[in-house]
Structures are given as structure tokens and as C-alpha cells.
């Protein structure tokens with residue numbers, strides 16, 4: 355067991371932190387207020403190799419692995435949860451699905467472009483009446499001989515309006531229940547019958563595009579199928595093991611941003627003739643934030659380490675995702691308290707972090723769903 359970060363990991367962490375401080379921090383508050391997404395930031399991260407960590411060199415990646423990737427992803431999310439998301443939308447989600455389930459053509463055509471940010475990616479599972487219960491989705495792809503005819507409505511899709519390539523889940527044989535679900539790599543901008551609409555009413559993550567993707571008699575080439583017909587549910591679950599981990603490390607980043615801001619404030623703000631950081635109750639709040647964020651980070655690192663070793667990590671990922679999401683909400687909530695009325699103001703950075711943190715309790719399976727997964731292992735129903 356080795357708890358020390360290598361020189362290489364420390365260097366990658368520093369590169370990501372410097373990028374976040376120089377390129378994102380100066381614009382993020384104003385952009386969040388204006389709901390502005392800058393694709394050029396995603397491309398710059400791509401050029402720096404941030405998204406290539408989980409991708410082998412053969413397809414344009416660096417192959418440094420999941421642990422290195424979550425270390426960098428956390429640093430970006432510490433400054434902006436919105437710009438932490440592209441790690442997921444580029445390679446941790448679509449890229450790894452294509453790598454595991456795509457044909458050589460899929461891999462060559464899409465993965466290098468997702469690595470550089472030339473293409474933006476998304477994955478579309480959720481529908482208006484199908485969230486946690488993935489198998490209840492209604493989207494349907496019918497085999498028409500030369501093509502698949504896809505109909506369905508996806509909602510709450512990150513990158514919906516900007517994605518070039520989407521991993522889309524739909525039934526090809528509903529009579530087989532979840533074994534009749536399939537996954538497709540769909541060129542969203544080049545397919546007739548695909549429309550998107552932005553969701554403008556989000557609580558947070560305002561620099562990150564989110565929207566609906568509607569398929570109306572969309573003709574999808576036969577070659578878009580990933581794996582075999584009926585592999586979709588399996589592909590989706592394996593994808594979630596990766597995307598949940600990305601979510602967990604972003605939650606750690608947002609959690610870490612809370613004590614970073616609150617410590618500074620506690621050392622400046624005076625009440626009753628003393629810095630508020632000198633009061634035991636504030637110290638207790640800061641200590642809890644510190645301990646829980648550290649613990650969440652260790653859970654994330656362990657799950658990433660197992661991924662790099664090729665060891666199945668479903669339990670470790672759900673454990674990390676659950677704890678990191680809850681920690682992010684608690685830490686940012688405590689930071690808002692420490693800032694007093696300024697915590698309630700959008701002129702200070704902590705309220706944004708609390709709003710963004712709430713997303714981690716929902717995306718990639720809610721906290722309840724993570725507890726269901728964890729308890730199924732604890733009860734011995736899964737191994």
C-alpha cells in the first residue's frame with residue numbers, strides 16, 4: 355500500500371490547478387451569472403492532454419490512467435464544477451464506452467477527437483419518465499434493414515446542445531426487458547430527425563450546457579450500434595462505474611473549494627473583537643470539512659486505483675460517489691454559514707459551490723441509488 359503521490363501525479367495536479375486558476379477562475383463568476391459556456395476552454399483542456407489520461411496512445415491519449423485523471427479533474431472542479439464536467443462528457447463517459455464496445459472505425463473516428471476537444475461528447479440515458487429506473491426508458495430503435503429508425507425523448511442531458519457524438523441508449527427489443535436495450539454512437543449534428551433544446555432553469559452548473567435531445571424518425575446507420583443488439587444495459591452499467599467516479603472526484607473538488615474559501619474568510623472576518631476563526635465552533639466546522647473532504651478523496655483515489663489495476667470497482671465507486679456528494683453538500687453548506695450574510699450573496703463564491711454541489715447527489719444515480727448499490731453488496735446480494 356502506498357499513500358504517497360508520485361512526482362508525476364503531483365506535476366499533473368499542479369498543471370491542472372494552474373490551468374484552473376489562470377484560465378477559469380478569472381471568468382467563472384461572471385460566466386456562471388450569464389449562463390455562458392466557452393467551448394474554447396474545453397479545447398484547451400483537450401490540447402493539454404487532460405482528457406487523454408484514460409485513453410491509450412494509439413487513439414490519441416496519454417494512457418496515464420484513471421487515478422491521474424481524477425487528480426486533475428478534482429483540481430478543475432475545485433474552481434469550477436461546470437468545467438470539471440467535460441472530463442466526463444469527453445472520455446470518461448463516451449470515450450471509454452467507445453474504447454470498450456466500439457468497432458475499430460468508431461475508435462479511430464471519434465476517440466482522438468474527443469481527446470482533443472475537437473468533438474464534444476454526451477451520453478443520453480434519462481427520459482422524462484425514466485430516471486433512476488433506467489430499464490423503464492421508452493426510446494425505441496427499429497431495425498429497418500439498412501438503418502435503425504430511432505424515436506424517443508432524452509432529457510437532462512449534459513452537452514445536449516453542443517455534442518457532436520452521443521452514446522444513446524434505446525430499446526431494440528422491448529419484449530426482452532433490459533436485455534433488449536442497445537447502445538448507439540450517434541452523430542447528433544449530422545442526423546436528420548435529431549433536435550435539441552436547452553434546459554435554462556438549473557439551480558447551478560450554469561457554464562455547463564444541459565438539455566433535451568429528441569429523436570423523431572431519426573435514421574441511424576447500422577454501423578452506429580455498439581456491441582451487439584441487447585448489450586445496451588450492460589454497456590450503460592459499465593459506463594456508470596466510470597462516470598460516477600468522475601462525478602465523485604468533481605464533488606471532492608467542490609468540497610475542497612469550501613474550506614479553501616472559508617479558512618481565508620475566517621482569518622479575516624472579525625466579530626466580538628476577534629477573528630471568527632478563533633472561535634471553537636468555527637474551528638469545529640472547518641475541522642469537519644477538512645476531515646470529510648480528505649476521507650472522500652481517499653475513497654475516490656482507491657476506486658480509481660482499482661480501475662487502473664483492472665479490478666471491478668462497482669462497490670468502491672458507489673461508496674466514493676455517495677460519500678463525496680454528501681460531503682460536497684455539507685462542506686459547502688457549512689462554508690455558506692461561515693460567510694454569514696455574505697454567504698447568501700452571489701458576490702461571494704460559496705453560494706455557487708453549494709448550488710453546484712447539489713447536482714452530485716442526483717447525477718449518475720442519486721444518493722439513494724448509491725445506497726441501494728452499497729447495501730446490496732453489504733447484504734451479500736452482490737459480490
Ligand SMILES: Cc1cc2nc3c(=O)[nH]c(=O)nc-3n(C[C@H](O)[C@H](O)[C@H](O)COP(=O)(O)OP(=O)(O)OC[C@H]3O[C@@H](n4cnc5c(N)ncnc54)[C@H](O)[C@@H]3O)c2cc1C
Nearest residue numbers: 477478479480485486510511512713716717718719720722
Ligand atoms: C445537472 C444534471 C446533469 C445530468 N446529466 C445527464 C446526462 O448527461 N445524461 C443522462 O442520461 N442523464 C443526466 N442527468 C439525469 C440524472 O442522471 C437523473 O436526474 C438521475 O438519474 C435521477 O433521475 P430522476 O431525476 O428522474 O429522479 P427519479 O428517479 O424520479 O427519483 C426521484 C427521487 O426518488 C428517489 N428514488 C428513486 N427510486 C428509488 C428507490 N428505488 N429507492 C429509494 N429512492 C428512490 C431518488 O433518489 C430521488 O430522490 C443529469 C441530471 C442533472 C441534474
